[in-house]
Amino acid sequence: MAKKNTPTNNVGNNKPTDPKKPSTMGQKPTSRFNPMYVYGILLIAIFAIQYFTSGGNPVETSWQEVKNTMLKNGDVEKIVVVNKSQSDIFLKEASYEKYKSKFTQGFSAPAKIGPHFFFTIGSIDVFEKNLESAQAEFGENAKVTLTYEIRHDYFSEILSWLFFPLLLLAVWFYIFRRMSKGGGSGGNIFNVGKSQAKIFDKESRVSTTFKEVAGLAEAKQEIEEIVEFLKNPERYTKLGGKIPKGALLVGPPGTGKTLLAKAVAGEADVPFFSMSGSDFVEMFVGVGASRVRDLFKQAKEKSPCIVFIDEIDAIGRARGRNPNMGSNDERENTLNQLLTEMDGFDTNSGVIILGATNRADILDRALMRAGRFDRQIHVELPDVVDRKEIFMVHLRPLTLSDDVNVGFLAKQTPGFSGADIANVCNEAALIAARKKKTKVEKQDFLDAVDRIVGGLEKKNKIITAEEKAIIAYHEAGHATVSWLLEHAHPLVKVTIVPRGKALGAAWYLPEERQITTKYQMLDEVCATLGGRAAEELIFNKISSGAQNDLEKVTKTAYSMVCVYGMSEKVGNVSYYDSSGQSDYSFSKPYSEKTAELIDAEIKELISVSFVRAKDILRKNKKGHKELAELLLEREVIFTEDLEKIFGVRPWGKKKEDEEQPIEKVKPTPKKTSKKDAEIAPEA
Numbered sequence: 001m002a003k004k005n006t007p008t009n010n011v012g013n014n015k016p017t018d019p020k021k022p023s024t025m026g027q028k029p030t031s032r033f034n035p036m037y038v039y040g041i042l043l044i045a046i047f048a049i050q051y052f053t054s055g056g057n058p059v060e061t062s063w064q065e066v067k068n069t070m071l072k073n074g075d076v077e078k079i080v081v082v083n084k085s086q087s088d089i090f091l092k093e094a095s096y097e098k099y100k101s102k103f104t105q106g107f108s109a110p111a112k113i114g115p116h117f118f119f120t121i122g123s124i125d126v127f128e129k130n131l132e133s134a135q136a137e138f139g140e141n142a143k144v145t146l147t148y149e150i151r152h153d154y155f156s157e158i159l160s161w162l163f164f165p166l167l168l169l170a171v172w173f174y175i176f177r178r179m180s181k182g183g184g185s186g187g188n189i190f191n192v193g194k195s196q197a198k199i200f201d202k203e204s205r206v207s208t209t210f211k212e213v214a215g216l217a218e219a220k221q222e223i224e225e226i227v228e229f230l231k232n233p234e235r236y237t238k239l240g241g242k243i244p245k246g247a248l249l250v251g252p253p254g255t256g257k258t259l260l261a262k263a264v265a266g267e268a269d270v271p272f273f274s275m276s277g278s279d280f281v282e283m284f285v286g287v288g289a290s291r292v293r294d295l296f297k298q299a300k301e302k303s304p305c306i307v308f309i310d311e312i313d314a315i316g317r318a319r320g321r322n323p324n325m326g327s328n329d330e331r332e333n334t335l336n337q338l339l340t341e342m343d344g345f346d347t348n349s350g351v352i353i354l355g356a357t358n359r360a361d362i363l364d365r366a367l368m369r370a371g372r373f374d375r376q377i378h379v380e381l382p383d384v385v386d387r388k389e390i391f392m393v394h395l396r397p398l399t400l401s402d403d404v405n406v407g408f409l410a411k412q413t414p415g416f417s418g419a420d421i422a423n424v425c426n427e428a429a430l431i432a433a434r435k436k437k438t439k440v441e442k443q444d445f446l447d448a449v450d451r452i453v454g455g456l457e458k459k460n461k462i463i464t465a466e467e468k469a470i471i472a473y474h475e476a477g478h479a480t481v482s483w484l485l486e487h488a489h490p491l492v493k494v495t496i497v498p499r500g501k502a503l504g505a506a507w508y509l510p511e512e513r514q515i516t517t518k519y520q521m522l523d524e525v526c527a528t529l530g531g532r533a534a535e536e537l538i539f540n541k542i543s544s545g546a547q548n549d550l551e552k553v554t555k556t557a558y559s560m561v562c563v564y565g566m567s568e569k570v571g572n573v574s575y576y577d578s579s580g581q582s583d584y585s586f587s588k589p590y591s592e593k594t595a596e597l598i599d600a601e602i603k604e605l606i607s608v609s610f611v612r613a614k615d616i617l618r619k620n621k622k623g624h625k626e627l628a629e630l631l632l633e634r635e636v637i638f639t640e641d642l643e644k645i646f647g648v649r650p651w652g653k654k655k656e657d658e659e660q661p662i663e664k665v666k667p668t669p670k671k672t673s674k675k676d677a678e679i680a681p682e683a
Contacts, residue, residue: 058088058110059102061117063127067134070117074141075099079131080115081148084124088115199298200272206265213263214393215386215418216256219379222247223260226352227268230304244374245343246353248312250360251379254419257356260379261308264354271305273298277314280334288315288334296341296351303350312355318364335364343371361578381417383512384410390418394425401441409445412492414510424448450493453507455500463503468632470535471496474545475504476628477534478527480620481613482508483642486651487523495636503545518566521556526609526616528553533613534624553609557602567601570594620646 066089070076075095080088091099096112103109103116110116121127128146135142200206210220229236229243236243249257265272273295280288299305315334342353355373357363367373382390387410395406413421427448432440463471475494482488489508496504513520532546565572575589588595617624623645630637630645 057104058115058118059104061089061119063119063121063130066117066119067130071134071142071144072138074138076142076144077114078145078147081121081124081127081146082151084148085120086118087121087127089117089119090114091116198274199302200265200274206262206272208259208262208266210263210267212393213256213259214389215382216260216379217386219249219260219377220263222375222377223264224267226306227264230268230270230306230352243352245351245371246355246373247375247377248360248368248373249354249356249377249379251358252381252417253358254417255379255381256418257358257379258310259418261310261354261356264306265308268306271299271302273305273307275309277309277311277316280315281331286330286333288330289337292334292337292341299351304352305350306352306354308354308356310356312367313357313359313362316355316357316363316367318362335367339364339366339372342367381415382421384414387413387416387421390421391425394422398425398429399439401439403442404440404445405442408442412446412449412509414512420452423452427451450499450507454502454505458498458500461498463498467503468496469628470539470543471504471545472631473534473538473624473628474531474543475506476624476631477530477532477613477617478506479530479627479637479642480624480646481530481533481616482506482527483646483649484616484620485523485527487517487520488527489524490649491639491642493636493638494631496631497635502548518560518564521560521566522605522609525553525556525606526613528556529606529610529613530617533610533617537614537617537621553606554602557605558598560605561598561601567598567605569601570597 066076070089070091073095075091075098076089077092078090080090082088091114093112096116099116131144131146135144210224213220226244226247233243249260251257261274265274275295280291295307299307315331315338317331317335319332319335353373360368360376368376388406391406391409395404409424413424416424424445425448428440428444431447431451432444435444437444475496479491479494482491489510492507492509494504494506499505528549531549532542535542535546560566561570563574563576565574577589590598626645627637627642630641
């Protein structure tokens with residue numbers, strides 16, 4: 001039952017184009033010596049020695065068979081006791097063919113020279129007594145030569161000694177290779193301190209240009225000036241000017257900061273280094289600073305060039321405010337090295353730094369000073385004109401119906417970023433495909449906006465008749481109060497169909513203001529409290545459905561008193577730190593007496609607005625009830641329904657503004673160039 005304002009979703013609209021990397025496919029291999037050949041030859045030699053010099057593998061037998069068959073028939077030439085545990089039987093040459101059927105075939109077959117059979121003995125003394133007994137029993141046929149031999153398996157002994165150290169080394173290399181995360185070439189742990197920046201030069205260039213960046217006229221102008229300086233430096237240097245050493249792109253998520261950097265990489269005819277602030281962060285001490293040094297070393301070698309660091313707040317956070325007091329802070333060491341490389345004793349000439357962040361308030365002051373980041377380029381949320389251009393870009397690949405127009409869509413999406421607009425276009429296409437339409441229609445875009453703002457509809461949610469009535473009167477209260485207040489946002493649609501976590505929702509079309517007055521904020525607070533006021537008046541009880549409304553009202557009232565100085569008792573003071581330099585302060589910037597006064601003022605402001613909302617509903621009780629009954633019947637009502645009940649708002653939009661012609665979007669022709677097929681234009 002929360003009143004839905006238009007949020008800004010952090011949905012990315014950039015489809016990264018993989019840079020073309022130099023390939024070695026199709027090239028003739030060079031005739032360099034490969035050490036792997038030596039390892040292969042040695043392995044083959046070991047197998048050859050094993051099979052051809054060892055005489056094959058003897059066949060296992062038993063003492064009973066040796067005694068009753070081989071010794072009895074006089075087929076044994078000699079017996080060799082090996083390592084006091086095994087007896088090898090050597091047959092006479094004439095008797096070899098007699099036992100050939102018992103031998104295995106192939107390389108493992110025993111050679112004629114033997115040994116041919118073997119068996120394990122338990123004790124040498126017992127074996128000698130058994131042999132003497134057999135010789136006495138069988139006479140001359142059982143007389144054989146008995147010898148003793150000690151054999152050493154040097155390979156197995158060496159392997160047993162080296163196995164554990166080799167296992168430790170393998171585990172160590174595996175773990176550090178994984179932790180290095182591909183640092184340097186081939187993920188070598190010794191290259192973990194090398195820069196991980198992606199380099200785009202003449203061989204691997206980005207295809208994005210400034211023409212594919214819709215809106216952002218002022219930001220593009222400043223960025224284009226840096227690119228123009230790199231192309232024609234004489235135009236500026238002849239007047240004594242110097243190129244800015246750095247530019248910082250600042251703005252909310254999804255507004256196109258990274259896309260602007262991609263356009264710079266595509267437009268500039270100089271090498272472009274791209275990496276993220278988190279690429280400097282590593283678990284090893286000193287790795288971040290080492291990567292910064294290596295990055296600028298490569299940049300100096302290829303100057304003039306541009307270095308782009310995305311999400312620079314990962315390493316650029318202000319120093320001295322880290323909770324880990326007294327410990328070695330790797331992030332601060334990385335920042336110190338970055339400050340030195342950007343503008344230290346050894347000045348970098350021809351290296352331009354581009355940074356991007358949506359948290360400029362937490363960056364270190366030394367990083368923001370002139371000489372490092374000379375310019376701060378603010379990339380703000382697009383206005384209605386910019387949104388129109390962005391829609392033109394993202395509607396290009398869609399098959400559209402004739403009722404779709406760009407101006408209407410731009411007006412219906414206030415506060416949306418470029419990423420949000422891309423998401424709206426994609427969702428509209430998916431909704432149309434789900435309904436098996438051949439073209440994307442206007443209603444599909446409206447459904448997509450509702451889907452993104454309010455969430456997915458949950459029509460199967462179990463709601464009792466009493467709960468449904470409370471929800472209907474609650475949402476009708478919002479609609480009634482906002483319609484009858486001059487400065488409240490104009491209503492677009494009210495529904496009691498559950499969406500996301502809300503049981504009901506009201507859609508408004510906020511005016512795009514640069515400043516907001518006290519009376520406008522009071523009207524918005526009063527309209528937000530209309531749902532809770534309706535519950536108390538109609539049912540004489542309140543519910544938990546106003547939780548989101550109360551949260552918004554409390555934040556607005558606190559801002560009015562403590563940030564904007566709109567309270568007469570507290571005065572024209574602001575306790576808000578817009579610089580963000582006191583995140584870890586342990587005390588409030590006002591006394592306990594002032595805190596009590598602030599609490600009293602906030603409660604008074606909300607109480608007055610609540611009483612005002614109830615008075616409006618009492619005076620328009622008939623219209624409120626009619627609107628609620630209509631909601632229960634149809635579940636969704638629009639602006640036209642409120643106009644029928646309460647009349648047209650006298651302070652609404654002028655009629656001539658609504659009747660202005662709106663440009664329509666022409667469907668994209670099916671034939672597209674190869675470049676358009678590979679590159680998805682983004683805003």
